[in-house]
Amino acid sequence: MLRYLAKRGITYVFMIFLTTSAGYFLAVSSLKPALLEQERIPRPTPEQVANSMRLKGLDPELSPWERYVEWLTAIVTRWDWGRSPNGAFINAEFGDRVWISTRLFLASIILTLVIGVALGVYSAARQYKFQDRVITSYSYLAYIVPAPIAYFLVQLGAININETVGERIFFVTGISTPGMAPGWAQFVDMLAHYAVPTIAITLVGWGSYQIAQRQYLLDNVNADFVRTARAKGLTRNQAISRHALRVSFIPVAQSIAFTIPAIFAGGFFAEKIFAWPGVGSWSIDAISLQDVNAATATLAYGSVIFALGAILADFATTLVDPRVRVQ
Amino acid sequence: MSSGTFIEPADPAQAPAEQLHVAGNHPPSDAVLSVQDLNVSFNTENGLVHAVRGVDFHLMPGKTLGIVGESGSGKSVTSLAIMGLLPPTAEISGSVRLRGRELLGLSDKAMCAYRGNDIAMVFQDPLSSLTPVYTVGTQIIEALTIHNPGMSNQAKEARAVELLAMVGIPSPKNRLKAFPHEFSGGMRQRVMIAIAIANNPRVLIADEPTTALDVTIQAQVLEVLHTAQEETGAAVVMITHDLGVVAGIADDIMVMYAGKPVETGRVDDIYYNPRMPYTMGLLGAVPRVDVAEKSSLVPIDGIPPNLLHTPTGCSFAPRCPLVADACLTGEPPLLPAAGDTGHKAACIKSDELGTDVDALEIFSAPPVPVSRFDSIPRGERATVLELRDVRKHFPLTKGALLKRRIGTVKAVDGLSFDIREGECFSIVGESGSGKTTTLLEIMEFHADQDGEVVIGGISNNRAADAKTKAAMRREMQMVFQDPTGALDPRFTVYEVLAEPLQNAGMDKKAIRKRIMELMKLVGLQPDHVNRFPNQFSGGQRQRVGIARALAVNPKLVVLDEPVSALDVSVQAGVINLLDKLRAELGLSYLMVAHDLSVVRHISNRVAVMYLGKIVEIGEVDRVFDNPRHPYTRALLSAIPVPDPHFERTRERIILKGDLPSPLDAPKGCNFATRCPVFAALPAVKQEKCLTLEPPLEAVRPSPAAQALESQPASSADQKFACFFPDGELDEDMLVVHDTADPHAP
16 A cells, blocks of 8 residues: 555656646746836836846746756755745745635535535435436536636625625625634634635535436446345345445545545635635736746646545545455 | 146146136145236336236246246246336236235335345346445345344354355355455356345245356356255246256246247146247257257247237237237137146147147248258368467566566467368357457457468468458458447448448449348348348347358358347347358358357367367367367256256266466366366376376277277367376266156156
């Protein structure tokens, strides 16, 4: 098991290095932070701009290769991912943003998985009945509606409730109200901020798991081994829950394992719409602000999350399927 | 309704009143399972399908009933209806009584008290019938837990070990923790049987339990079923399409056609004195492995009826050669046949059909075709295909990036044989013996092959350019096992047949003419050329496949299991066609088949393969009548023969275990690990088998045999690879069920 992990680890480190390097070259040759500086009022002289950039390690006069070597040396020797054009340190910024993304997505992804899988099983057991049709139609609708629109709709709903009640129950944007004293009031304030994004992300997210779990379970409901289990003396429902469910969970477990690291990676739309400054919105901002180092750092982080997901998915499969063995 | 058909042989001195009682609607009180007027229909998109129409039988304790029928005859639906395992959409009526208690109409939950306890089932496909994520121990113990909630864990585990040992799984205690994928197909079927007999059921239903298995494994599994029946005293319902499988083990037979029992009776009555044309046709349609005399098979034209429409007359009438006007009005009831007790047939002419009626005559089987090559001695005919020392070794590697070679799979290991004009050469063996790889090596001939493949006089060593290759290709065409998969569903038959002709550069007019010719040649209506493959039945599709192979006038046709996907009654027609084409067109065949009866019927020569090597080769009658290699003997003794007397008294060699993995192949004789002769040899001689590889040598007849032989011994066409062909067979591997025939008059 450890050998397998080491082997996969080395492969992924190599792949992450490749994607990150390629990303850096792309960023460094297309993002020009010096141009943005020139829009300042009063307009700085080109010498001033170049000077300030050089101080932040973003010298525009060096060739991409020279900058790449400098950047890579800093990471390898000092674990320093560089600075943004505004002077902020990537390392410091990063920690805050990952924590924000995690807080935003943790609850909703867990809810998404639990509700999605549970509804998948429930609807598969009632195939083509009224409940199944309602649930599955909803899932396809959630699939089709673009996430930003769904988020806006949930926001509108929350605003409506606020207006109807005549009091601000939900906050539709932001993380917390600044200046709250710690205690009960702060906790309620946190819940009021959490509720809307969590509900929105969950409502949009569970559909795909519901459809997948329903499909995989239906594939197995009439399997030969379920018939064998019934021939032993189990009722249909017992045979399905003891035999078909376990087998149908194999592919779902894999995709769940793949999703879990995504909790820490955040999402562009949710973070933008609910105004939570996490990793997702940062990666978009980095590009619009011509921030080479931040864009590359978010890319590297995404690759790491992906690799973790892939390794977790392998483990999840070995855990639930005795036919698969890692070596 | 049913009578004493399935009770003990009727007492001739039975009082008339008792006979009346038996003939009435009352099931015999001691029947363990009574099915009366069972009807099952399914509501489908196309309408109501009447899958089962009026099945009646009474099963006595410890007896075996064989239900025989082709696909779609309703035999599996009958068994699932008894078990209560049909989907809730099925409409079921009639009565199923288990020891007097009515099972139909019980809820799923109420049925659970019986399923797996009093009545258990073994299914067809052992590969998919066990849950892949649980150990076999868990699955056996589950069956015990359901019906014995009070049993202690130790007791359940001990019982599971006992069950696995009973069905012949080596080191059962350790194997409890193994998962299904760690077992072979035959072993999984044993586990299925262990699960079924876990609670000592009174009735055991086996639905095609050996259809998915090799013949040697089939013999093992049937033996296990026999043991299981003896141990538990259960009555068995054996469902099969193979008349051979049930001949030796069944007490009674029910033949089903189009959802209805058309003939029922004691096994001897059905096999030796059939009273219904369909049964007669079925019996005549299967070739026999033990008969050398060549006669055509009985072809049953047409296809089984569509069960969407309730037949107005006899359901077999459209295919029956004896059909009369009376057959078309009203379905004939199942009535006692004259002269036989308990023998019933659903045919208005059953009284005219006695023992002296020949099925070949009724069904007007074609005469045995004679080829112009038959009179020419084999040595004087041209060679169509020759293989010299062909090898195909697959490296077995480990590791993802840097591959290490950890062994070699010798799929084909030094094969040499030749096929002459006008002859049919067959390769037989278990799955994994290298038959298919051999065919692929021939079909994919290329210059850097290991060994030499000579097709129509051209060696593969010279097949470097496309032109030579094309010339070689034209000599040789292939017919595939699954006719449905082998035809493009979006091509009409015309397009299917035109493709090879266009490739050969024929012009449009000639192509059209040739296609019409081909259609007639394979017995299809020429005006059906614009139909798509799905508008044909399986047998007709295989005929299209044959026509496609024949389009470019090849010398050699390679047949890969040409009839194994077809129903028995359809199979006979295709075999007769192949026979006819060989004679008329002077074709040669290279056939791979697992059904040795079919092989014996159409082949002239045969090679028996084991783990990539030929262990015995020669003229088919010599090899089958006087097999020298212990493996050939075991293989032949495993083939069931549709003859109850013969089956009951024959001595079987039951091989131990499965085909070994090619990796574990021993250094000496490949077969030593399973050999019945080897097992009985003294250690000194065993040493020879283990260290030396026996060469393929011609039979050296004993002086006595030489005196009897009319031909000089040197011309005997039979070679085998064994050091001790005359050795004693190991007693443990020999099985005879009962020498005395209980039904003998």
